[in-house]
Amino acid sequence: MIKSKLFSSITQTLRGIGKRMTERIWRLGAGTRLFFLTIFYSGESFKRFHLTLREIYFTGVMSLLIIVVSAFFVGMVLALQGYNTLQKYGSSEAIGVLVALSLVRELGPVVTALLFAGRAGTAITAEIGLMKTTEQLSAMEMMAVNPIARVVAPRFWAGVISMPILATLFSMVGILGGYIVAVPLIGVDDGAFWSQMQANVDFRADIINGVIKSLVFGVACTMIALFEGFDAPPTAEGVSRATTRTVVISSLTVLALDFVLTSFMMVI
């Protein structure tokens, strides 16, 4: 009798795992379908560009404050920590190279994507989830307005356009922050700071790769946010859970994609 109880609890667990796995794979498939539908119905977001423009304002411009302030502090911390270690080997003039390469190659795209997912991604998910809950999406369908073309696609292209801009701004402001700590505060030579940086940062290999990374992260974060909102259960609890899932899944995806992209780029 005890054996059968143990057996049934094991099978219960296994079925639970199987169920969750199939749900995840189903969601992945549904998400991919939404991605292709978004691309397919994108015509309207460019013909009626004011829709996309409005979304760029809400995803990009409203994220400027957090991006710029974070960038400034990240740059300053990089300069401080970098100087601390470089000084031991007498290479404190390489601080410019350290700050610039760390930001342009990695921190710019990745930290921007994480902040973007937290700020703009959750806003997108909550907005679309609420639209679904208050039946606005169904009302649109009844009026023969394609909700994907009208609601989802403009937000997608707004996210894709905003991300590289935000990432580049992050890198630039971070380098400025590093400069302010390294040159006036610590006393590293001004000329050495910039000239070493210019000698070691390659436009194609580093800066362009950073922009490519931020584009890929933009697509990933925005698509995840859109899908979670579109697929949220139409309840208050459902929307709040969807918002949390956006942040968690976006963050993990960004970090995993970062590794994949870096490994491609390092080979080139």
Next chain:
Amino acid sequence: MDRTKIDLWVGIFVALGAAALLGLAMKVGNLTSSKIGPTYSVTAAFENVGSLKPHAPVKSAGVVVGRVDSIAFDSKKYEAVVTIKIDKRYAFPKDTFANIYTAGLLGEQYVGLEAGGEDDILKNGDTITQTQDAVVLEKMIGQFLFSKTSESKADSKVEPSTKAANAKSGRAKSTELGDAPF
């Protein structure tokens, strides 16, 4: 939200982004200093190019006059054939010396050209005949040890090994090994 206000802010946003990219390209990267002018190609054969890479600078008197284009292996003479592109503004005589030096602490290697005294100048496709290889650390230590032991046989054996240990760590601490081998 007022349309004109949105347009204004989005315009500022995109302009800021473009300015940041431009700033990165100009100030941070090496876009402005890359070679754009016309160049002519010259080849040089070395026995050992060390860690010389394509796009490494070619300097004469410390000024960048060209770039390393490609490095190939000659399987008949077992040498490395380096093709360098020199800016057309600078003419070098046929007996120019091409050496491989190391720049600074991090050991990035470059080709140094020292002009000779001949009247004929190098043209597109010519070969530099006077070359000197890159400094290979192990060979230097071997030379140093050999010269030290043959010099002071009376001294204890401790001295050469500590000197060798200093020479080995010298790469991280000083740029002395960047000079051409004496």
